[in-house]
Amino acid sequence: xxxxxxxxxxxxxxxxxxxxxxxxxxxxxxxxxxxxxxxxxxxxxxxxxxxxxxxxxxxxxxxxxxxxxxxxxxxxxxxxxxxxxxxxxxxxxxxxxxxxxxxxxxxxxxxxxxxxxxxxxxxxxxxxxxxxxxxxxxxxxxxxxxxxxxxxxxxxxxxxxxxxxxxxxxxxxxxxxxxxxxxxxxxxxxxxxxxxxxxxxxxxxxxxxxxxxxxxxxxxxxxxxxxxxxxxxxxxxxxxxxxxxxxxxxxxxxxxxxxxxxxxxxxxxxxxxxxxxxxxxxxxxxxxxxxxxxxxxxxxxxxxxxxxxxxxxxxxxxxxxxxxxxxxxxxxxxxxxxxxxxxxxxxxxxxxxxxxxxxxxxxxxxxxxxxxxxxxxxxxxxxxxxxxxxxxxxxxxxxxxxxxxxxxxxxxxxxxxxxxxxxxxxxxxxxxxxxxxxxxxxxxxxxxxxxxxxxxxxxxxxxxxxxxxxxxxxxxxxxxxxxxxxxxxxxxxxxxxxxxxxxxxxxxxxxxxxxxxxxxxxxxxxxxxx
Amino acid sequence: xxxxxxxxxxxxxxxxxxxxxxxxxxxxxxxxxxxxxxxxxxxxxxxxxxxxxxxxxxxxxxxxxxxxxxxxxxxxxxxxxxxxxxxxxxxxxxxxxxxxxxxxxxxxxxxxxxxxxxxxxxxxxxxxxxxxxxxxxxxxxxxxxxxxxxxxxxxxxxxxxxxxxxxxxxxxxxxxxxxxxxxxxxxxxxxxxxxxxxxxxxxxxxxxxxxxxxxxxxxxxxxxxxxxxxxxxxxxxxxxxxxxxxxxxxxxxxxxxxxxxxxxxxxxxxxxxxxxxxxxxxxxxxxxxxxxxxxxxxxxxxxxxxxxxxxxxxxxxxxxxxxxxxx
Numbered sequence: 060x061x062x063x064x065x066x067x068x069x070x071x072x073x074x075x076x077x078x079x080x081x082x083x084x085x086x087x088x089x090x091x092x093x094x095x096x097x098x099x100x101x102x103x104x105x106x107x108x109x110x111x112x113x114x115x116x117x118x119x120x121x122x123x124x125x126x127x128x129x130x131x132x133x134x135x136x137x138x139x140x141x142x143x144x145x146x147x148x149x150x151x152x153x154x155x156x157x158x159x160x161x162x163x164x165x166x167x168x169x170x171x172x173x174x175x176x177x178x179x180x181x182x183x184x185x186x187x188x189x190x191x192x193x194x195x196x197x198x199x200x201x202x203x204x205x206x207x208x209x210x211x212x213x214x215x216x217x218x219x220x221x222x223x224x225x226x227x228x229x230x231x232x233x234x235x236x237x238x239x240x241x242x243x244x245x246x247x248x249x250x251x252x253x254x255x256x257x258x259x260x261x262x263x264x265x266x267x268x269x270x271x272x273x274x275x276x277x278x279x280x281x282x283x284x285x286x287x288x289x290x291x292x293x294x295x296x297x298x299x300x301x302x303x304x305x306x307x308x309x310x311x312x313x314x315x316x317x318x319x320x321x322x323x324x325x326x327x328x329x330x331x332x333x334x335x336x337x338x339x340x341x342x343x344x345x346x347x348x349x350x351x352x353x354x355x356x357x358x359x360x361x362x363x364x365x366x367x368x369x370x371x372x373x374x375x376x377x378x379x380x381x382x383x384x385x386x387x388x389x390x391x392x393x394x395x396x397x398x399x400x401x402x403x404x405x406x407x408x409x410x411x412x413x414x415x416x417x418x419x420x421x422x423x424x425x426x427x428x429x430x431x432x433x434x435x436x437x438x439x440x441x442x443x444x445x446x447x448x449x450x451x452x453x454x455x456x457x458x459x460x461x462x463x464x465x466x467x468x469x470x471x472x473x474x475x476x477x478x479x480x481x482x483x484x485x486x487x488x489x490x491x492x493x494x495x496x497x498x499x500x501x502x503x504x505x506x507x508x509x510x511x512x513x514x515x516x517x518x519x520x521x522x523x524x525x526x527x528x529x530x531x532x533x534x535x536x537x538x539x540x541x542x543x544x545x546x547x548x549x550x551x552x553x554x555x556x557x558x559x560x561x562x563x564x565x566x567x568x569x570x571x572x573x574x575x576x577x578x579x580x581x582x583x584x585x586x587x588x589x
Numbered sequence: 590x591x592x593x594x595x596x597x598x599x600x601x602x603x604x605x606x607x608x609x610x611x612x613x614x615x616x617x618x619x620x621x622x623x624x625x626x627x628x629x630x631x632x633x634x635x636x637x638x639x640x641x642x643x644x645x646x647x648x649x650x651x652x653x654x655x656x657x658x659x660x661x662x663x664x665x666x667x668x669x670x671x672x673x674x675x676x677x678x679x680x681x682x683x684x685x686x687x688x689x690x691x692x693x694x695x696x697x698x699x700x701x702x703x704x705x706x707x708x709x710x711x712x713x714x715x716x717x718x719x720x721x722x723x724x725x726x727x728x729x730x731x732x733x734x735x736x737x738x739x740x741x742x743x744x745x746x747x748x749x750x751x752x753x754x755x756x757x758x759x760x761x762x763x764x765x766x767x768x769x770x771x772x773x774x775x776x777x778x779x780x781x782x783x784x785x786x787x788x789x790x791x792x793x794x795x796x797x798x799x800x801x802x803x804x805x806x807x808x809x810x811x812x813x814x815x816x817x818x819x820x821x822x823x824x825x826x827x828x829x830x831x832x833x834x835x836x837x838x839x840x841x842x843x844x845x846x847x848x849x850x851x852x853x854x855x856x857x858x859x860x861x862x863x864x865x866x867x868x869x870x871x872x873x874x875x876x877x878x879x880x881x882x883x884x885x886x887x888x889x890x891x892x893x894x895x896x897x898x899x900x901x902x903x904x905x906x907x908x909x910x911x912x913x914x915x916x
Contacts, residue, residue: 153880157657175879179658286856343857344747344765525665528879529654530674535878536871537679544859551857570679 091415098418100198105138105422112416112423115159115168118146119477121470129439129472134432140423149478160185166414170480172223172406174216175522180409181222187410187417188220196418197425199432200224203483207403213520214405217589224407224424229486232504234399235513236289239371239503240362240383244271244279256297256328256388263337266361281361282332283339285351289364291325291546292397293383298324299391301398302516303542305579311587313517313580315572317542323560324390329550343547368503369496377499382507398513405520407482427482436481437489439472454493517579521586527578534578537570651886664883671887680863688864691850692842695778700835702786704827707793708819723794726787738852741780742767767853770861777853781846792834796827829913836907836915840900843892865892 095106116125125131125144135141145165147155152171159165180186193201204210214221228234245252245262248271253259263281270277284290291303298321300306306316316322332338339360345351348370354360355371358379365371368380385394407427410420426432438445438457448454459468466476475481490501504510523531545563549555621627646661651671653664675681706726713719729737745752745766753763766772800822808818847866854862865888873885900915907914 154657160658176658179656183658343855344768346855523879525654525656529667529670529881529883532872532876532879532881533674533678533884536868536876540680540859540863540868540871543856547856566679 096418098196100196100422100425103137103426105140105419107139109139109141110416110419111141111143112166112414112420113143113145113164115145115147115156115165116474117149117152117171117478119149119470119474121466121477122474123471125474127471128474129444130435130474133435133440134423134426138423138426140419142423163411163413165411166416167408167410167420169408170226170406170474170478172409174405174520175528177222177405177409178216178522181216181218181220185412186222187412187414188222189224189410189417189421190221192417192421193221193224193425196421197224197428199428200425203227203428209403213403223405223409224482225403225405226407226480226482226484227403227428228401228481228484230484230489231486231510232500233484234401235397235504235509236292236364236399237366237368237500237503237509238290238293238362238364238383238507239368239380241266241271241360241376241379242381243379244361247271247273252384253386254384256294256386259297259383259386260328260332260337263332263361264335267337271361272358278357278359279361280339280354280359281337283351283354283360283363284342285345285348287329287342287546287550289397291329293364294329295322295325296395296397297386297388297391298322298328299388299393299395300516301395301514303546304516305576306516307518307583311583313576313583315538315567315576317546318564318567318572321390323557324388326546326549326560327555330552330555333550334553338550343551367496367500369499374496377496380499380503382503382505382509384507385509385512394512395514396509396512398515400515400519404480406480424482430488433483433485433488436473436475437484438469438492444472448493452491454491456493517583518586521579521582523578523582527582531575531578534571534575538567538572538575541566541570648886648890650883651890653883655881655883655886657882667883671881671884672891674884675888675891678868680868683860684863684865684868687861688843688845688866690774691777691845691864694774695781696835696838696842698778698782699785699789700831700838702782703789704793704831706786706790707797707827708823710790710794711797711823712815712819723787723791727791728787729784730788732784734846734848735852737780737784738849741776741853745772745776768855768857770858773853773858773861777849781849789834792830793827796830797823800826832907832913833915836900836903839903840896842899843895 092108095108095110097105097107118125122128125142125146131142131144145159145162147159156168156171177186181188193204210225210227211221214223214225216222240252240262242252244266248265248269250262250265251258253262265271266279266281267277270279272279282290292301295301295303295316300314300316300319300321303316303322303325306314308314329338333340333342339345339354341350348365351360351363351365352371352373355363355376356373358372358376360372362383363371369377372380385396387394408420408424410417414420427436434441434445438455441447443458445455445457448456457465459465470476473481475484492498541563545566549559549563552559650661650664652666652668653661654667654670655661655664659665710719710723710726713722744750747753747763747765750763750766752766753761757763766776804822805818808822813821843865845864845866847864847870850862850864851867851870854867869885869888872881874880874882904915
């Protein structure tokens with residue numbers, strides 16, 4: 060007994076000593092050697108002797124370990140910089156990130172640097188302004204900045220300095236949502252693509268009554284959606300607003316769309332569709348794409364929203380669908396479509412002011428904006444993960460190993476899976492993907508012409524002060540809850556009257572929607588004044 | 590049991606004290622003469638201080654506009670603002686009523702049904718039958734909440750749900766009951782009862798097994814039937830246990846199971862399913878933009894205060910009635 064205890068004690072002290080040593084080792088990493096850095100940007104290698112840089116990153120469940128990703132392995136070979144990743148689960152990312160600042164050995168934070176956080180850290184002097192370094196050591200990024208003034212505008216904080224690289228997105232299909240409609244059904248019934256909301260209604264009626272899939276049963280569901288997800292934005296845009304939330308009107312005045320007459324038009328229309336069975340009766344009880352895919356894969360859904368048609372209807376029916384173009388109505392003659400406002404987001408990387416490796420990191424990040432970097436970070440290495448189909452490089456094919464899902468495989472190549480962010484999602488390369496399904500999405504976006512009608516509802520780069528944010532947080536939950544529950548009730552109601560809408564608006568007023576709009580107006584005006 | 594052993598320890602302690610008093614009166618005043626006992630209790634004390642009392646400083650977050658960047662002590666002080674925005678919220682009344690409704694409905698249900706089940710199990714003669722009934726009735730307790738809620742969704746589905754098929758026999762129109770605000774409380778409590786009834790009954794079955802058989806024999810000789818014996822012997826026997834459990838339940842009245850309400854929530858039943866905890870979750874942790882942790886902490890504090898008040902009130906009431914009480 061005594062012996063066991065003694066043994067335990069010895070073991071414990073060993074463990075403790077180990078911890079202390081480990082802590083020492085952490086602090087004692089090599090001194091910074093300025094001569095090690097290669098300033099010549101035409102040389103892809105960044106340092107002479109290999110160095111290690113520590114970065115904090117969000118880790119999604121689809122990712123393999125960052126250290127094992129093809130992108131970073133290739134980058135290490137090219138740049139001679141080894142990156143040690145501190146991975147934070149995306150579920151508890153915010154908390155982990157907040158506490159990670161105590162670890163001064165972290166050099167940089169890759170991805171998910173939101174603007175209000177940047178402003179706070181910048182004011183505390185905890186992150187490094189990198190404007191000058193970009194001029195000197197980031198030729199690829201600098202060229203993009205010169206081509207698009209928006210990049211500089213979005214990354215510059217109130218103090219006039221730049222603290223982050225922006226993530227850029229030039230792939231049309233990812234700049235908005237897609238509303239798909241079955242072109243073959245339209246052809247079968249000899250109908251034109253609808254241009255107005257009334258024509259759209261007629262199309263839906265025809266879908267329901269004239270058996271467009273020709274199987275002899277009236278099994279068609281003209282319009283379906285998972286909880287009206289983006290379909291509400293599609294319908295709303297016919298009535299003059301691109302979203303059902305906060306939106307900036309043409310005159311620069313902020314409005315909350317559900318309090319407008321336009322919203323009432325939308326509710327009436329959706330209510331009519333629901334009660335006439337044109338809108339899927341299960342619309343509010345579906346929670347996930349797979350619920351809708353169950354119907355879609357039977358070839359009975361006429362129109363729906365989603366990331367890609369094949370995700371809902373499967374490969375069998377994928378080719379039948381195309382993008383439905385923006386509609387107009389009697390109260391709105393202007394075609395418009397919701398923009399995700401994600402072409403330029405100042406969130407790629409921030410460097411801590413305690414880090415000695417600012418130049419190295421700037422060069423390292425700049426690589427991600429080069430042609431090779433763009434390819435690596437989106438689909439991996441040429442000849443291994445993908446290869447050109449022809450000499451002229453007009454298209455390429457992605458080689459997914461047998462039995463592996465595309466996104467699953469990409470998770471072993473790049474962190475651009477599940478996160479919704481990547482330094483440069485370059486249309487020039489990405490659009491050349493020859494996969495049929497992907498080409499179909501590109502075609503749908505192209506045919507519907509979404510890019511010509513994009514409108515931002517409320518700019519993502521507007522920031523709120525801490526007090527405003529705190530006040531907004533409860534207001535927002537109150538108001539969103541109200542809209543969420545009443546939208547369903549009003550649309551599903553059999554005898555909807557104007558009184559229902561008026562009650563809804565007066566309840567919104569009671570939930571202080573005016574203050575909610577006012578706060579957004581103040582922040583928006585501040586943003587526009589800069 | 591506990592009293593006896595304490596007394597025994599005290600007696601031993603007094604003897605030791607007599608020996609020591611002459612030598613070290615100061616030490617004895619601190620009670621250090623029982624240092625072995627102190628040592629025994631030390632891990633428990635350390636645990637309590639470290640994990641229950643020390644973290645309580647975090648409650649000041651409730652009075653702050655908390656930002657993880659600035660930390661607990663660096664965040665700006667905002668006084669009662671978080672509480673004010675809770676009370677001023679449009680949904681405050683709705684969610685307070687929803688929370689209290691769920692608690693107040695489930696409290697009697699979850700007290701009475703397990704007692705009845707315990708009585709029934711107790712009356713069963715065949716031990717194998719008794720044991721199987723007990724096992725089967727408490728097995729659902731080990732089903733996780735998410736599975737239970739999934740079952741609720743499946744059973745009440747308008748298309749293929751068992752419940753709707755059953756109702757159909759009586760001419761009731763098929764409905765997605767999980768999307769009906771009016772059905773929320775009922776489904777919540779019924780599924781909770783299904784899960785917990787057998788488990789809670791175990792305590793009462795145990796209490797019943799300690800009833801003196803002589804009482805039952807005497808009552809039978811006096812001509813008492815089964816129901817009379819249950820009423821006059823078994824019920825009084827488990828009443829103290831029931832009261833204690835009831836008081837404890839009162840202390841948890843605002844802590845309605847968050848996970849379950851949250852999982853059962855959807856846009857259609859929101860008016861009935863939004864409880865204080867789910868609302869606080871939306872404002873703080875689940876918020877897409879600014880995560881108002883201060884508000885979340887304020888809600889937690891508000892819940893705790895109400896819980897303590899209710900606990901004390903229930904305890905006081907039980908004392909007044911001259912029955913069992915916590916202290």
